[in-house]
Amino acid sequence: MGLQDVRARILAAETAAGRPAGSATLIAVSKVQPLERVEAVLQAGHRVFGENRVQEAAGKWPAFRERFADVILHLIGPLQTNKARQAVELCDAIQTLDRPKLAAKIADAMAATGRSPALFVQVNTGAEPQKAGAPPDEADGFIAACRRDYGLTVAGLMAIPPADAEPAPHFALLREIAARNGVEGLSMGMSGDFEVAVAMGATHVRVGSAIFGERAYEA
Numbered sequence: 459m460g461l462q463d464v465r466a467r468i469l470a471a472e473t474a475a476g477r478p479a480g481s482a483t484l485i486a487v488s489k490v491q492p493l494e495r496v497e498a499v500l501q502a503g504h505r506v507f508g509e510n511r512v513q514e515a516a517g518k519w520p521a522f523r524e525r526f527a528d529v530i531l532h533l534i535g536p537l538q539t540n541k542a543r544q545a546v547e548l549c550d551a552i553q554t555l556d557r558p559k560l561a562a563k564i565a566d567a568m569a570a571t572g573r574s575p576a577l578f579v580q581v582n583t584g585a586e587p588q589k590a591g592a593p594p595d596e597a598d599g600f601i602a603a604c605r606r607d608y609g610l611t612v613a614g615l616m617a618i619p620p621a622d623a624e625p626a627p628h629f630a631l632l633r634e635i636a637a638r639n640g641v642e643g644l645s646m647g648m649s650g651d652f653e654v655a656v657a658m659g660a661t662h663v664r665v666g667s668a669i670f671g672e673r674a675y676e677a
C-alpha cells in the first residue's frame with residue numbers, strides 16, 4: 459500500500475462520510491520499522507508519527523527531530539508510571555492515559571517540565587483482561603477524575619478493538635463515551651479498519667503496516 463495510497467484512502471473515506479478533507483489525522487506508526495523506512499516517510503513530507511514504547515521513541519526521534527523539527531509524536535503504547543516524565547518530555551501526545559496513578563504522574567511531569575502533551579484516555583472497549591485501557595463502565599468516572607482531581611484536559615479517547623472482533627461496535631462505543639463526556643478527539647482505526655473508523659468519526663487513525671510494510675516482529 460504505502461503512504462500515498464493510505465492518504466488517498468483516508469481522503470476518499472472522509473469525502474464519502476461528508477467530512478472535510480484532512481479532518482482525520484494520519485498517525486504513521488513507526489514502531490519496530492527500520493529507520494530507512496521512517497526516513498522515507500519523513501522525506502515524503504509526513505510529520506505525524508506514533509510509537510508504542512518510550513524507550514524506542516527516545517532512541518529514534520530526538521535525532522530525526524534535529525532535521526525535521528515539526529515532527530509530532532504520539533505515544534500509543536502502554537505507559538508505566540516510572541516513564542511518565544520521559545514520555546511528557548518526548549511526546550506531543552500521550553494516548554494511553556488509563557488510570558489515576560498515571561494521571562497523577564503525568565500531571566506532576568507537566569508541572570515540572572512546563573510541557574503539555576495532548577492527552578487521550580484509552581478505553582478497553584472489549585474489556586479484555588490483558589489489554590490496557592479504562593474499562594468502558596469506568597470511563598466516565600475516570601475522565602471526570604482526570605479533569606477534576608488532576609486538572610488535565612482530555613483531548614480525546616483511544617481504543618484498540620479486540621483483534622478478532624468486528625471493529626465497528628467498538629468504534630461506536632468509543633464515540634458514544636466521547637460524546638457524553640464532551641471529548642472531541644477519537645483515535646481509532648489501524649491498517650485493517652481505518653476507513654471504517656473515518657466513516658465513524660475518527661479524528662486520528664493509527665496506521666503502521668499499511669504504510670511501512672509488515673513489521674519484522676510484533677512490538
Ligand SMILES: *Cc1c(COP(=O)(O)O)cnc(C)c1O
Nearest residue numbers: 487510534648649664665666667
Ligand atoms: C502497532 C499499533 C498500531 C498500528 O497497527 P497496524 O495494524 O500495523 O496499522 C496502531 N495502534 C496501536 C496502539 C499499535 O500498537
